[in-house]
Amino acid sequence: MGDMGKSHGWKQYPRHVANAWDSFIDWRRRKRGERSFFIQHLRRMNAVNVLDVACGTGYDSIRLAKEGFEVTSLDASPHMLERAKYNAAKERVILRCVRADWKKLDSCFKPASFHAVIFLGNSFTHLFDRPDRESVLSSIHRLLKTRGMLIIDHRNYDMILDTGYKSKHKFVYCGENFEVIPVVRRDDLIRFSYFGKKHHWFLDIYPIRTNEMLELLANAGFSKIETFGDFERPFAKYGADFIQHVAIKK
Ligand SMILES: C[S@@+](CC[C@H](N)C(=O)[O-])C[C@H]1O[C@@H](n2cnc3c(N)ncnc32)[C@H](O)[C@@H]1O
16 A cells, blocks of 8 residues: 555654644533443443553543543553543543553463453554454453453444445534545555644544454454444434444453
């Protein structure tokens, strides 16, 4: 994929992006959109230890820590992690932070360390190569205890690729002052442009379709996979902005 000088994974999160990320999320609106979806699913299986494997600026980690979960927060971008620690201090929450690449997960934690792993905010789509997607999901599967839960999400790329990008601005990334435009839209690459009042950056991602995600989850050994669109089920294929999968380790 070197043809367009595609940008790479966590290196797309330098300091100026990390500093703008929270206004791109809009924590209050994100919480309103998801309500207690994640908390309910994690409580349903009595999760205690949760790995937030793409913690970014800490939105999910902080929310779950406040709810009493024991959260480990991992990210490879030092700037996103720094911001997560800053946000945690503001909210009087202590986060257990780990700086690592997903490709090194097996050397960071012992097998069966977690009741649940969350992989949220359209993060998995930073993996452009199929073998990387497979091996990262296998590592996560190993890190989970038996009957552990993975919750993973992505934008609705079936909609974006087949019918075009649109957004209700109500889910996940809700900042009103940002305009998101896919300036490149191909089956193997989407380059999003993010325009805010004071910010502008690009993000390159792999547009994973729901069927591929389901196939990868099953191949990695997950079962009982439930799929939601904007936190609801059933949902219209081209109607939801974000897709969530809740999968159980066999
Ligand atoms: C789209 S952001 C999502 C952050 C957060 N989950 C949220 O919802 O706001 C993706 C995050 O994944 C991290 N990331 C991307 N590639 C990674 C990799 N290979 N290993 C670890 N973290 C990575 C980035 O640094 C970034 O913080």
